[in-house]
Amino acid sequence: MKKIFASLLMVMLLPFAAQAANYQEGNQYTKVSDQLSKKPEVREYFSFYCPHCLRFEPFFANVKKSLPEGVSFERNHVDFLRFTTPEIQFMVTKALATAQQLKVEDKISAAIFNYIQVQRGAITEEKDIRNIFVLNGVDGAAFDKAFKSFSVNSKAKLMKKMQNDLVKKRALTGVPTVVVNGKYRINADKLDRNNFEQDYINIVKYLSTLEG
Numbered sequence: 001m002k003k004i005f006a007s008l009l010m011v012m013l014l015p016f017a018a019q020a021a022n023y024q025e026g027n028q029y030t031k032v033s034d035q036l037s038k039k040p041e042v043r044e045y046f047s048f049y050c051p052h053c054l055r056f057e058p059f060f061a062n063v064k065k066s067l068p069e070g071v072s073f074e075r076n077h078v079d080f081l082r083f084t085t086p087e088i089q090f091m092v093t094k095a096l097a098t099a100q101q102l103k104v105e106d107k108i109s110a111a112i113f114n115y116i117q118v119q120r121g122a123i124t125e126e127k128d129i130r131n132i133f134v135l136n137g138v139d140g141a142a143f144d145k146a147f148k149s150f151s152v153n154s155k156a157k158l159m160k161k162m163q164n165d166l167v168k169k170r171a172l173t174g175v176p177t178v179v180v181n182g183k184y185r186i187n188a189d190k191l192d193r194n195n196f197e198q199d200y201i202n203i204v205k206y207l208s209t210l211e212g
Contacts, residue, residue, distance in 0.1 A: 023203055023206055023207075027187065027190050028186070028187055028190045028191060028203055029180075029184045029185060029186055029187055029203065029207060030171065030184070030185045030187060031183060031184060031185075032166060032169060032171040032179060032183065032184070032185045033165075033182055033183045034183075035182065035183065036181045036182055036183050036211065037181050037182030037183070039072065040068075040070055040071040040072070040181055040208050041071065041072045041073070041074050041180070041181060041182070042063070042064075042067060042071060042072070042073050042074070042178060042179075042180050042204055042208065043074045043075075043076050043162075043178065043179050043180075043182070044060055044073070044074070044075050044076065044176055044177075044178050045076045045078055045163060045166070045172055045175050045176065045177045045178070045179070046075060046076070046077065046078065046175045046176045047077060047078050047079075047081050047089070047175050048077065048092055048096075048109075048112045048113055048116050048117075049081050049083040049084065049089070049092075049116060049117075050081060050175050050176070051117060052175070052176065053175055053176050054113050054117050056176050057110075057113070059197060059200075060073075060176070062197065062201075063197075063200060063201055063204060066201045066204070066205070067204070067205075067208070068205060068208060068209075071208050075096065075105070075109075076159045076162055076163060077089075077092060077093040077096045077159060078093075078159075078163045078172075078175055079092075079093060079160065079163070080163070080167065081175075084122075084123070088123055088124065090156065090160065091123065091126065091129065092112065092123060092129070093156045093159050093160065094129075094147060094152060094153070094156040095108070095112060095129045095132075095133075095147075096108075096109065096112075096156075096159075097152045097155040097156045097159070098133070098143065098146045098147045098152050099133075100155070101146050101149070101151060101152055101155075102138060102142060102143070102146055104133075104136070104137075104138060107136055107137075108132065108133060108136060108138070111132050111135070111136045112132060115132055126147065129147075130143055130144070130147070166179070166185075171185055172185075178204070180204060180207035180208055181207065181208060181210070183210075184207045184210065186200070186203055186204070186207070188200065191203065
């Protein structure tokens with residue numbers, strides 16, 4: 001029985017193994033660091049001001065659902081786009097960190113995208129962000145406490161540091177960009193255009209297993 005199960009498993013894995021064999025460093029992916037992240041992760045670098053990022057929201061939702069057990073999906077807001085100042089964009093990074101801490105990330109992310117890109121609303125101060133949270137069911141006092149907390153400030157600064165580390169290496173020039181395990185950047189333009197989503201999911205799974 002064990003031999004039969006092993007044979008069936010091999011048959012099931014053959015298509016993925018054949019696909020993985022086509023992924024080459026410097027082509028479908030690029031090594032951007034010599035160190036792996038402490039835990040397996042898929043990190044999306046994005047901006048709420050980026051129209052392309054908004055269009056890819058449903059796509060990355062499907063990628064997230066397909067991740068192997070134990071691999072997390074992390075979102076890293078950037079502040080180098082030219083739609084507004086870096087200071088305002090970093091404030092929006094803090095908004096993402098706040099939503100994550102309050103466990104309302106999906107709802108608030110959708111609301112911020114909608115406010116900036118659909119309603120064409122402008123964020124100029126903390127009050128504008130607070131209004132988005134409150135209008136979407138978050139207690140104002142809870143927002144105030146979280147937004148000013150050490151943990152949120154630390155997480156926002158970490159997002160900026162991770163962004164800057166890649167920018168210095170010229171490994172992050174636009175968004176959305178995905179890095180797997182802190183080490184491998186996916187080169188989306190090199191993937192199969194005719195079966196893009198599945199190819200993307202396959203390479204994410206493949207890179208999440210690499211250790212060297």
